[in-house]
Amino acid sequence: MPKKLSVAILGATGLVGQRFVQILENHPWFKIKILAASSRSAGKTYKEALKDKWIFKTQIPKEISKEIILDSVANAEKIASEVDFVFCAVNMEKEEIKELEYKYAGLECPVISNNSAHRVTSDVPMIIPEINPEHSEIIKSQRKRLGTKRGFIAVKPNCSIQCFMPALHPLKEFGIESIVVCTYQAISGAGKTFSDFPEIIDNVIPFIKGEEEKTENEPLKIWGTINNNKIINSSNPIISAHCARVPVSDGHMASVFVKFNKKIELAKIIEKWQNFTARGLPSSPENIVTYFEDQKRPQTVLDRGLCGGMGISVGRLRRCSIFDVKFVCVSHNTIRGAAGGSVLLAELLCNLGYI
Numbered sequence: 001m002p003k004k005l006s007v008a009i010l011g012a013t014g015l016v017g018q019r020f021v022q023i024l025e026n027h028p029w030f031k032i033k034i035l036a037a038s039s040r041s042a043g044k045t046y047k048e049a050l051k052d053k054w055i056f057k058t059q060i061p062k063e064i065s066k067e068i069i070l071d072s073v074a075n076a077e078k079i080a081s082e083v084d085f086v087f088c089a090v091n092m093e094k095e096e097i098k099e100l101e102y103k104y105a106g107l108e109c110p111v112i113s114n115n116s117a118h119r120v121t122s123d124v125p126m127i128i129p130e131i132n133p134e135h136s137e138i139i140k141s142q143r144k145r146l147g148t149k150r151g152f153i154a155v156k157p158n159c160s161i162q163c164f165m166p167a168l169h170p171l172k173e174f175g176i177e178s179i180v181v182c183t184y185q186a187i188s189g190a191g192k193t194f195s196d197f198p199e200i201i202d203n204v205i206p207f208i209k210g211e212e213e214k215t216e217n218e219p220l221k222i223w224g225t226i227n228n229n230k231i232i233n234s235s236n237p238i239i240s241a242h243c244a245r246v247p248v249s250d251g252h253m254a255s256v257f258v259k260f261n262k263k264i265e266l267a268k269i270i271e272k273w274q275n276f277t278a279r280g281l282p283s284s285p286e287n288i289v290t291y292f293e294d295q296k297r298p299q300t301v302l303d304r305g306l307c308g309g310m311g312i313s314v315g316r317l318r319r320c321s322i323f324d325v326k327f328v329c330v331s332h333n334t335i336r337g338a339a340g341g342s343v344l345l346a347e348l349l350c351n352l353g354y355i
């Protein structure tokens, strides 16, 4: 790419927004031009707005910290006219987010979203680039509906499913009948740190609002097919999820139980994971799935940073006495599961000519 594309981060002061700032610091294709948040932060430098909320041990990049004055995400006309596309990660009511993302798309500014508001909109693609890049085709229908030439909305799925979908997808050809998944999710997934979530210390909370529904339904859209200008969800496999919040800063773990419609050798499953190759985009991990033979891996702290936080760690593959097999996965929820997954999606859509 000869010239870097200018981007805005909507929700730049949040946990995901800060990850975008960190990931995009030296990105070969994209350059941050605008940072935007609520009207509470607008008019301040990034450093002033964050106060002591910068989550990383490294300093805020100098040119970001002092030179960029935060805008308000509500200034859509101005922001959309100054950048090539936006990353959106705002914490607002679902209907407000829907409207905001439509507004930017309508202003001919592509929106790559972390939010759940448009995940069920049938002509908005929800993409994990290694799994369903072909769903980007639906952007043509969406543009027709919105009456836009450039503008569109594309989303990445919920952070809970990004740790196990890349492990399940290469096994799909074995005929997956049903899945039970239990997730152990980090507090940054709720936009929290230990200082603003004291009730999680020494504790596990067995409920995350809306998370089980997303974990059960979003894989079916990702495995869905395009028909009549819509993405039609796959009718199988059946998925049942239980999602818990655990006292971990970053990194989601999932225990996955899978029933196939025929008997599969464990070695064949490991072979599929090892042969699951990435697309060669700037943020593609060297290996999508890394399988650990050590019974004590993957561990959240040890393995969430694998391949710069874009890799999926898998281990403990074994026979199950109720289902056929069971295994454990870990991924980084604010990198692969949020900002990194969105940057990879934007790279894919640039590569395919949609941005």
Ligand SMILES: NC(=O)c1ccc[n+]([C@@H]2O[C@H](COP(=O)([O-])OP(=O)(O)OC[C@H]3O[C@@H](n4cnc5c(N)ncnc54)[C@H](OP(=O)(O)O)[C@@H]3O)[C@@H](O)[C@H]2O)c1
Pocket (backbone or CB within 6 Å): 010, 011, 012, 013, 014, 015, 016, 017, 036, 037, 038, 039, 040, 041, 042, 073, 074, 089, 090, 091, 092, 114, 115, 116, 158, 159, 188, 189, 190, 191, 192, 333, 334, 337, 338
């Ligand atoms: N955390 C994760 O692992 C994760 C993973 C996947 C998806 N997501 C999704 O990504 C989005 C952001 O999550 P987060 O964890 O980064 O949240 P967060 O830390 O609470 O950050 C929220 C951001 O939204 C802005 N905001 C809040 N109210 C606003 C308003 N009324 N108008 C404009 N901006 C407003 C905040 O700006 P101020 O600082 O000015 O208030 C801040 O920049 C959410 O939709 C979340 O569901 C999060």
